[in-house]
Amino acid sequence: MGRVFVVEREGRSYRCKYCNTQLALFDDLASRAFHCRRGKAYLFNNAINISFGALEERMMLSGLHTVADIFCCTCGQIVGWKYEAAHEKSQKYKEGKYVLERGRIVDDIEFSTGFFIDSRSSVSDSEEN
Numbered sequence: 810m811g812r813v814f815v816v817e818r819e820g821r822s823y824r825c826k827y828c829n830t831q832l833a834l835f836d837d838l839a840s841r842a843f844h845c846r847r848g849k850a851y852l853f854n855n856a857i858n859i860s861f862g863a864l865e866e867r868m869m870l871s872g873l874h875t876v877a878d879i880f881c882c883t884c885g886q887i888v889g890w891k892y893e894a895a896h897e898k899s900q901k902y903k904e905g906k907y908v909l910e911r912g913r914i915v916d917d918i919e920f921s922t923g924f925f926i927d928s929r930s931s932v933s934d935s936e937e938n
């Protein structure tokens with residue numbers, strides 16, 4: 810394991826639900842209309858403070874994609890995946906983009922309005938895998 814350097818950007822952002830590390834900026838949000846096996850997910854043009862899993866071919870609702878799971882670099886929780894390549898022409902726009910699972914991130918705005926007063930104590934959702 811190398812040293813972890815956490816960067817912090819200005820502006821509204823989405824953070825790791827488990828450790829509050831900044832993962833993506835609101836300005837980089839490309840789409841909210843994504844879904845994953847565990848529910849809603851957001852598509853981002855860029856993400857920060859993440860590490861990558863191994864590339865794999867994954868069959869999704871929209872076709873075959875080459876993806877890599879992405880993990881919070883601070884706590885190691887899986888937070889989503891990155892599209893390295895799309896095999897369907899209509900899905901090419903996703904290449905190089907990041908998907909963060911909605912259930913694994915918190916919005917700064919929610920955070921400041923008190924929905925998540927302490928992100929650590931809110932890790933109580935049951936999850937079926």
Ligand SMILES: [Zn+2]
Pocket residue numbers: 825826827828829830881882883884885886
């Ligand atoms: Zn984290």
